[in-house]
Amino acid sequence: MEFFERFAIPHPSPAIYASMVVIALTVVAIIAGLTYFKKWGYLWREWLTTVDHKRLGLMYIISAILMLFRGGVDAIMMRAQLATPDSKLLDAQHYNEIFTTHGVVMIMFMAMPFIFGFMNYIVPLQIGARDVAFPRLNAISFWLFFMGAMLFNISFVIGGSPDAGWTSYFPLAGTDFSESVGTNYYMIALQISGLGSLMTGINMITTILKMRAPGMTLMKMPMFTWSTLVANLIIVTVFPVLTVALAMGTMDRLFATNFFTSSNGGMDMLWANLFWVWGHPEVYILILPAFGIYSEIISTFSSKNLYGYTSMVASMVIISVLSCLVWAHHFFTMGQGAASNSFFSITTMAIAVPTGVKIFNWLFTMWKGKIRFTVPMLYSIGFIPLFTIGGVTGVMLAMSAADYQYHNTMFLVAHFHNTIIPGVVFAMLAGLTYYWPKMFGFMLNERIGKWTFWALSIGFVLAFFPMYITGLDGQARRMYTYSESTGFGPLNMLSFIGAGIMAIGFVLIVYNIYYSIRYAPRNIGSDPWDARTLEWATHTPVPEYNFAITPAVNSIEPFWDAKKKKHVLFPEPLKKIHMPNNSGMPFILSAIFFVWGFSFVFAIWPLLIISTLGIFACLACRSFENDHGHYISLEEIEETEEKLGGAKK
């Protein structure tokens, strides 16, 4: 029994026991359901072994939505705890665990996969490619992310949640102050999913630079593709830094090294620096693709081409460079001296310039356009003022002298939620609504969608704007409670109400999906929004091979030109198409990685060695495998095209 004691929860509560029961029941229900409906084979053939970028994209998005709810429950618990002074709903330890997992889940397992989902689904379609450059690597990326996310999520029922904040600053995250395996989970789970992100980065850059349809020069790429390229360049640049930092953190915790300790020469600030060298560019990895999605949507629903294309591209590139030069603004108060604080102040403020250029470009795109107020457009219009407020408070925080007042207060919490929610989350929901018909062949209900938008926007303002005030009044972040005499009570109650309204908004999204599956008309064609770029030029549902004929590109908006200016999009005759084969290897490899991670977390060395050998066995199998893919014959293509409503011209 001694062996199993390590899996016990160090700080249990009825809520955690209840979660264990719910998780167990869900697993049983899924297994029973799959068996009863005889879907195991279908699941394996069509999803677990797929290398199709579209299916992987969908799986990313589904995982992201699930994680959104996990992180959302964390958020509601925090707001409920803070709603009243001296609340005893949660204790300090649980509050620590919850804000830690909320942060990690939302950034790493919600926002990242949501964006990867869109990149996967949309980019090959936008550039007229058949798939990404390395389809199987793409599947490995997804499954590594998925297994990393699962590993992180079981922490609170097996062994204990991480509790050192999503930044896991040392020495707090070291073994002296974080004794449970929680922080091991953090280090290992992020390592595994980070590996997946790095592979996606390599894959996407190669795809975009090498596989564009003929005629699509770099400066004719759609804006979302550009933003994906820039974001993935940042990924390849900074994720290795995280890899090293996490490896050092793991060694400090498991092998008693002294990288970040307070003894034998260890330097805790090295972790803070390495973490933010990755962490700050990371927020631009999230926001740039979001900007790309807004650009597509605003242009489509203003019925105009994007204003200032070149300056849009230039500002993204400038942002990507600046994003790597600002990391120390996260710890202005930690004593690095006036000169370096000034440097990082100025670089941080400088980011506002290219971002401002983009805001004005969107406004000028709408200027004198024929605007259609659809749900994706509402999110985009709501994004501009809300995000700008977040940006302006960002410039306030960038002033290092003033930061001594804001640092570690709710003002900061309000600021970054103010950029991430209207910036990234709204973009994801806008993108989901916008691309939904391409993915599933029917549209989400507009009326429910508009209710959702208003619930989320109003809820957001109510939840986060009060934090600016309490933050300036001195309410510290990450404090699980406050006394009544502080006077923070009413404003925190308002935040709680806002969070509740946002929760209603997220539930409405699920209801909307259910409602639209049942009632939405299916005869919407392949271009329901009257869009402008290539992803709308193929059939809905998109056939396995995306385009029967590789499209010819003449401008930034080839599909619009084909509709309005008689541009011939598909000039060539049909040819047989080469496609990659499915493979179970990515799933199996990643499942072994899960075991590897789990044994690492609990320092079960024999299992670690076995799973390491398993990983190498998978790699060796792959190396010796002879897999040349397969061809889709001409007849088969013609048949598919006929079924989908005739070949596209």
Added chain:
Amino acid sequence: MNLEHSQPLEYSTKQNDLNIFGFWIFLGAEIMLFATLFTSYFVLENRTGSGPAGSEIFEITPVLIETLLLLTSSFVIGLGIHAMRLGKTKAMISFFAITLLLGLGFLSFEIFEFVHYVHVGAGIQTSAFTASLLTTLGTHGAHVTFGLFWGTAIILQVKKRGLTPETANKSFIFSLYWHFLDVVWIFIFSFIYLKGMM
């Protein structure tokens, strides 16, 4: 599979071209990985705590031998790729085998060196300096070890299947990897060992 005869075999298909390009991006990420390790090493270099400093534990002889072995292996794999371009399978396999043997020699000396460090009281737990030293060297060493297995797999495939666009592609990519490890070693040699001994 469009064979383009004006191009070398390893570039001859579209997928080959993508593989090589993608691998260059991967090497970019590897540069960042080692750059981070070097930066951390420079930060922690003088933070020796109660343990020894670099100048007290570094020994020039094994390091020079390691350097010679690895640099030679990088030259030999270049010969191997040259033989591959000329279509001389046997010569290519021999050069690759010599490369891997030299790599193995390098690795043995490095293991010997690590044992020596532990012996003189510079284990991985001793101080921030030793932790970052052994992690940086160890990461490079782990790359070499991985390369030995990878290279062996490639030799076996070339032996079995001959020089096809696929095997040529793999061999070429492996040679890029091997040269990269050599470049990293030159930085290790200059900025860890020589700097530490001065």
